[in-house]
Every structure is written in C-alpha cells, then in structure tokens.
Amino acid sequence: xxxxxxxxxxxxxxxxxxxxxxxxxxxxxxxxxxxxxxxxxxxxxxxxxxxxxxxxxxxxxxxxxxxxxxxxxxxxxxxxxxxxxxxxxxxxxxxxxxxxxxxxxxxxxxxxxxxxxxxxxxxxxxxxxxxxxxxxxxxx
Amino acid sequence: xxxxxxxxxxxxxxxxxxxxxxxxxxxxxxxxxxxxxxxxxxxxxxxxxxxxxxxxxxxxxxxxxxxxxxxxxxxxxxxxxxxxxxxxxxxxxxxxxxxxxxxxxxxxxxxxxxxxxxxxxxxxxxxxxxxxxxxxxxxx
Amino acid sequence: xxxxxxxxxxxxxxxxxxxxxxxxxxxxxxxxxxxxxxxxxxxxxxxxxxxxxxxxxxxxxxxxxxxxxxxxxxxxxxxxxxxxxxxxxxxxxxxxxxxxxxxxxxxxxxxxxxxxxxxxxxxxxxxxxxxxxxxxxxxx
Amino acid sequence: xxxxxxxxxxxxxxxxxxxxxxxxxxxxxxxxxxxxxxxxxxxxxxxxxxxxxxxxxxxxxxxxxxxxxxxxxxxxxxxxxxxxxxxxxxxxxxxxxxxxxxxxxxxxxxxxxxxxxxxxxxxxxxxxxxxxxxxxxxxx
Numbered sequence: 001x002x003x004x005x006x007x008x009x010x011x012x013x014x015x016x017x018x019x020x021x022x023x024x025x026x027x028x029x030x031x032x033x034x035x036x037x038x039x040x041x042x043x044x045x046x047x048x049x050x051x052x053x054x055x056x057x058x059x060x061x062x063x064x065x066x067x068x069x070x071x072x073x074x075x076x077x078x079x080x081x082x083x084x085x086x087x088x089x090x091x092x093x094x095x096x097x098x099x100x101x102x103x104x105x106x107x108x109x110x111x112x113x114x115x116x117x118x119x120x121x122x123x124x125x126x127x128x129x130x131x132x133x134x135x136x137x138x139x140x
Numbered sequence: 141x142x143x144x145x146x147x148x149x150x151x152x153x154x155x156x157x158x159x160x161x162x163x164x165x166x167x168x169x170x171x172x173x174x175x176x177x178x179x180x181x182x183x184x185x186x187x188x189x190x191x192x193x194x195x196x197x198x199x200x201x202x203x204x205x206x207x208x209x210x211x212x213x214x215x216x217x218x219x220x221x222x223x224x225x226x227x228x229x230x231x232x233x234x235x236x237x238x239x240x241x242x243x244x245x246x247x248x249x250x251x252x253x254x255x256x257x258x259x260x261x262x263x264x265x266x267x268x269x270x271x272x273x274x275x276x277x278x279x280x
Numbered sequence: 281x282x283x284x285x286x287x288x289x290x291x292x293x294x295x296x297x298x299x300x301x302x303x304x305x306x307x308x309x310x311x312x313x314x315x316x317x318x319x320x321x322x323x324x325x326x327x328x329x330x331x332x333x334x335x336x337x338x339x340x341x342x343x344x345x346x347x348x349x350x351x352x353x354x355x356x357x358x359x360x361x362x363x364x365x366x367x368x369x370x371x372x373x374x375x376x377x378x379x380x381x382x383x384x385x386x387x388x389x390x391x392x393x394x395x396x397x398x399x400x401x402x403x404x405x406x407x408x409x410x411x412x413x414x415x416x417x418x419x420x
Numbered sequence: 421x422x423x424x425x426x427x428x429x430x431x432x433x434x435x436x437x438x439x440x441x442x443x444x445x446x447x448x449x450x451x452x453x454x455x456x457x458x459x460x461x462x463x464x465x466x467x468x469x470x471x472x473x474x475x476x477x478x479x480x481x482x483x484x485x486x487x488x489x490x491x492x493x494x495x496x497x498x499x500x501x502x503x504x505x506x507x508x509x510x511x512x513x514x515x516x517x518x519x520x521x522x523x524x525x526x527x528x529x530x531x532x533x534x535x536x537x538x539x540x541x542x543x544x545x546x547x548x549x550x551x552x553x554x555x556x557x558x559x560x
Contacts, residue, residue: 008171008174008175008178010170010171010174011170011174011435011436011441012167012170012171012441012443014434014435014436015431015434015436016328016431016434016435016436016437016438016490017328017334017336017394017436018188018189018436019336021431021432022306022336022337022340022387023303023304023306023307023310023340023432024303025340026302026303026306027152027303030150030151030152030303031148031150031152034148034150034151035148038148038211043211044211045209045210045211046211048158048210048296048297049158049210054297056297056299056302056344056347057302057344058343058344058345059341059342059343059344060302060303060305060341060342060344061339061340061341061342062339062340062341063338063339064336064337064338064339064340065338067336067397069185070185070188070189070436071183071184071185071186107302114297117347151295151296151301152301152303154294154295154296155291155294155296156291156294156295156296156297156298156350156468157296157468157474157476157534158296159476161291161292162446162476162477162480162527163292163443163444163446163447163450163480164443165480166442166443166446167443170443188436188437194437196437196439196442196484196487197442197484198483198484198485199481199482199483199484200442200443200445200481200482200484201479201480201481201482202479202480202481203478203479204476204477204478204479204480205478207476207537210296247442254437257487288451288454288455288458290450290451290454291450291454292447292450292451298468298469307432310430310431310432311428311430311432314428314430314431315428318428318491323491324491325489325490325491326491328438328490329438329490349465350465350468350469351458351463351464351465351466
C-alpha cells in the first residue's frame with residue numbers, strides 16, 4: 001500500500017480557468033514527497049541543513065489528465081518507483097474525491113556532494129528508509 | 141477559541157537562507173482562510189464559481205517576527221478581526237512548535253460585484269457564517 | 281533562429297541551497313511561452329478571456345542539467361517543437377551567462393473547448409502564427 | 421526620478437478571476453527591488469552568498485487599488501522611502517499601461533547577522549548605494 005497525502009486545492013494554485021496551474025503539480029508533489037520522507041523517518045530538513053548531501057531533481061515530468069478544480073480534496077499516492085546507487089525516483093498519483101486519476105508526477109532525485117556539485121552515493125541509512133514499505137495513510 | 145490550521149513548512153516556501161520567504165506568509169494565510177471558511181460552512185469555491193460576488197484582498201499586511209524554518213509544523217490561528225457591511229478583515233497568527241508567535245498577517249477582503257468591479261454588500265448568509273464563533277481545532 | 285527571452289533569477293525562485301527550485305523551471309518556461317506568443321502576434325490573454333478555446337498543458341517535462349544560481353541572467357530559447365491538429369509542443373532551453381545549457385523544458389499544450397473540456401481543433405489563425413519563424417531576440 | 425521596472429503579467433500570477441493574486445504583489449515587488457539593487461551596484465546575490473549579513477523583511481504591506489489583469493505590462497516605480505541605521509524601507513508603486521496606480525507595496529528590510537539572527541548595522545557601502553538617487557529607467 002502506498003503512502004497517501006491529502007491537500008485542499010486552494011486559490012493560490014489556480015490558473016484563470018479556476019483549475020490547478022500545472023507548475024503547481026510539482027509544488028504539491030514535492031510537499032507530498034516531504035511528508036512521505038518524514039513518515040519514513042528521514043529528516044529531510046535536517047539532512048539538507050547538515051550540508052553533507054543534496055538531493056536535487058534532475059528530471060521531472062507530469063501528465064495532467066483531468067482538471068483539478070478549486071475546493072477539491074486531492075489525494076496523492078506517493079511511492080519510490082526506482083532506487084539506484086546515486087539516485088531515486090518518486091512517483092505521485094493525484095486523484096480527486098471521486099477517485100479518478102487526474103495527474104501523475106515523476107521526479108528523479110540525484111544525490112550530490114554540495115561542495116563539489118558532483119554525484120555521490122546515497123547514504124545507506126537513507127536508502128534503507130526509502131526501501132521499507134510504507135505503513136499506510138497519513139493526513140498532513 | 142480561534143480556528144486553528146496546521147501546515148508543514150516545505151521546501152517550496154523557503155528562501156536561500158532556509159527560512160520562509162515572506163510572500164509565502166500570504167499564501168499560507170490564504171490557505172488557512174480557505175480552511176476557516178470551509179469550517180464555517182461557507183463554500184468559497186462555489187461562491188466564486190457562481191460569479192455573483194468576488195472577495196478580493198484590498199489591503200494586506202504582515203509582521204514577520206521570528207524566522208520560520210524548513211520542516212517546522214506551523215500553527216495558524218485564524219479569526220475575523222473586523223466585520224463590516226462591504227468588507228471584513230481576517231487575522232492570522234502563525235506560531236512554531238514551541239508556541240512562539242512568529243508572524244501575523246492581516247487581510248481586508250472587500251465584497252465586489254464581478255461584472256462591474258464595484259463594492260457590494262456582503263451577502264447576509266456569508267456575514268452570518270463569519271459572525272459565528274468557531275468550533276475548535278481543525279487539521280487540514 | 282529561435283525566439284529568446286531573458287530573465288534575472290531572483291530570490292522568489294530559489295530553494296534553500298540558493299539555486300532555482302525545479303517547479304520554477306515550469307513557471308519561467310510559461311512566462312517565456314507567453315512572451316513568445318505575444319511576439320508572434322497571438323493575444324493569449326484575450327484568447328483565454330474570450331473563452332472559446334483553452335490551451336492547458338497535458339504533459340510537461342524538464343531536465344535540470346546544471347544549477348541556475350541567484351543573480352544569474354538566464355537566457356531562454358523558445359520554439360514550437362511539434363505542431364498538430366489539436367495540440368502543439370513548446371520547447372524551452374535555458375542557458376546561463378556563460379552559454380552553458382542548464383535546463384530544458386517541454387510542454388504539450390492541447391486545445392480544448394472550455395464548455396465541454398473536450399479536445400478541439402486549433403484555430404487556423406493560431407496555427408499560422410505558431411508556424412511562422414520568429415524574428416529575433418526580444419527582451420522582456 | 422524613481423527607478424522603474426517593467427513586467428508582463430503572466431498566467432502564473434493570476435487568480436481564478438484572471439487578475440493578479442495579491443501574494444504575487446510581494447513577489448513582483450521583490451523582483452523589482454532586486455533589479456533596483458542591481459542598478460545601484462549592490463550585488464544582493466553575492467552579499468547573501470557571502471553570509472555576513474541578511475536582509476529579511478520584517479514588515480510588508482500592500483494596498484491593491486485596481487485589478488491588474490492577464491497580459492498587462494505593469495510598471496513598478498521603486499524607491500527607498502526610509503533609511504535607518506539597522507533597516508530600510510522599499511516602496512513600490514505598480515501602474516498599468518494607462519498610467520493608473522493599481523497597487524502599492526512597502527517592505528521593511530532589517531539587517532541581521534545570519535549567525536546570531538540579531539539586528540546589525542547596515543554596512544556603510546550598502547547604505548551609500550541605497551542613498552544615491554537612481555539614474556532612470558531600466559528594463560529587466
């Protein structure tokens with residue numbers, strides 16, 4: 001079972017047609033990823049503050065299948081869809097209250113050494129946390 | 141007792157110093173206002189879609205007292221601090237997990253007729269909902 | 281020669297590491313697309329206000345190759361990379377002041393009838409404007 | 421004569437009514453402030469990267485007088501409206517193409533020592549640059 005994250009689609013994410021503006025798909029997917037990491041026990045804020053690794057997104061893509069409208073409660077299913085030595089991929093599936101899949105977002109996070117900007121191996125502790133199956137729904 | 145709204149301070153709201161970038165105070169305050177309206181039974185999304193009134197912000201101000209940092213769980217207390225015939229003011233107080241007040245945001249919403257852009261009386265139903273005291277904490 | 285759009289990378293687009301936060305790639309690419317449309321004589325704002333067609337993004341992807349840093353003057357080359365009957369693809373290439381390619385963004389815009397949400401043929405006038413080769417650099 | 425900054429009001433700044441969403445006033449005002457600082461020869465990005473001072477906004481306010489609409493070319497007049505020992509205030513006036521004042525934004529920037537978070541004296545070099553009268557219009 002995938003980790004679930006819920007959000008209310010507020011005015012700040014809309015375009016002039018009253019539907020979610022697509023760059024906001026990535027913003028909400030990132031919020032969902034941060035909640036997912038927290039639920040796995042990975043302290044992302046602390047990790048980045050420490051400055052030993054960075055986890056920038058090297059590739060991001062989204063399919064926006066059905067409009068997400070103002071006031072909708074959006075459900076995001078988050079999963080690690082690929083785990084490598086130096087990178088991992090997070091996949092988010094966004095559904096509306098009727099359960100219809102409205103958008104999918106995929107982001108490849110690469111592990112880098114912030115001092116050099118070069119690729120680095122993912123810390124073993126982080127890989128272990130991301131490899132564990134999630135424990136169910138969490139409301140944020 | 142004021143309505144409470146909680147949010148996790150994620151990467152999308154940060155500046156380069158790792159603290160909340162001040163325009164994001166207004167974004168989160170607006171999310172809190174929308175949650176507050178929903179809790180009062182005011183369907184803001186429906187109201188705006190209908191197109192009979194608009195509630196734009198004519199004045200907004202914020203005091204940013206203490207840095208809000210990445211990963212913090214921020215608590216927002218929302219209240220109607222003034223209710224008029226044609227406008228109302230929403231006040232949000234943002235505190236960190238230690239209970240310290242970190243920021244205050246105040247927004248004056250004016251009721252307008254979207255066809256003319258002119259000031260209009262607040263619908264009686266909406267005023268009644270905003271005048272009622274809130275029922276306690278709601279997590280969103 | 282492709283259309284060029286320049287922007288200064290300000291604080292509002294940064295993450296805590298002081299580099300452009302990837303959802304902002306899509307925001308700036310959209311600004312560049314709007315400038316490109318204006319340069320082609322396509323009045324996007326008027327077109328959408330009229331309400332006969334919508335041009336939502338059905339697919340968006342980005343490769344973020346090198347960090348774009350605070351204070352950089354970013355050059356965006358915009359082109360129509362595919363033109364169909366019901367959709368078109370906009371490709372943006374973002375380079376830094378040294379001319380190094382830092383990111384690529386691709387967005388598929390589909391033409392829809394806003395009343396039904398269904399796919400519609402691109403208006404002939406719009407297709408003609410997008411098919412014309414651009415006339416050079418425009419600073420916005 | 422005040423410094424002037426121009427921007428095109430694109431889709432990313434709109435609300436569902438097709439007008440600028442008020443938190444975006446602060447975002448654009450900050451972009452204008454960064455362009456203003458650059459024009460004065462103050463390397464804001466370098467200054468913050470160096471880490472000896474920070475210039476967070478302690479108070480921000482906006483009056484939003486007339487709707488700013490999709491596609492408008494907005495003109496921002498930027499000035500230092502107050503200069504102190506430990507803080508300064510930036511005032512931005514936003515006008516539409518017809519020259520009508522649409523919004524005013526005021527931000528108080530305080531100088532802090534990033535290591536302690538405490539108030540610090542503004543560096544003499546920065547104060548001198550902010551005190552000098554601007555040299556005219558700059559398009560960004």
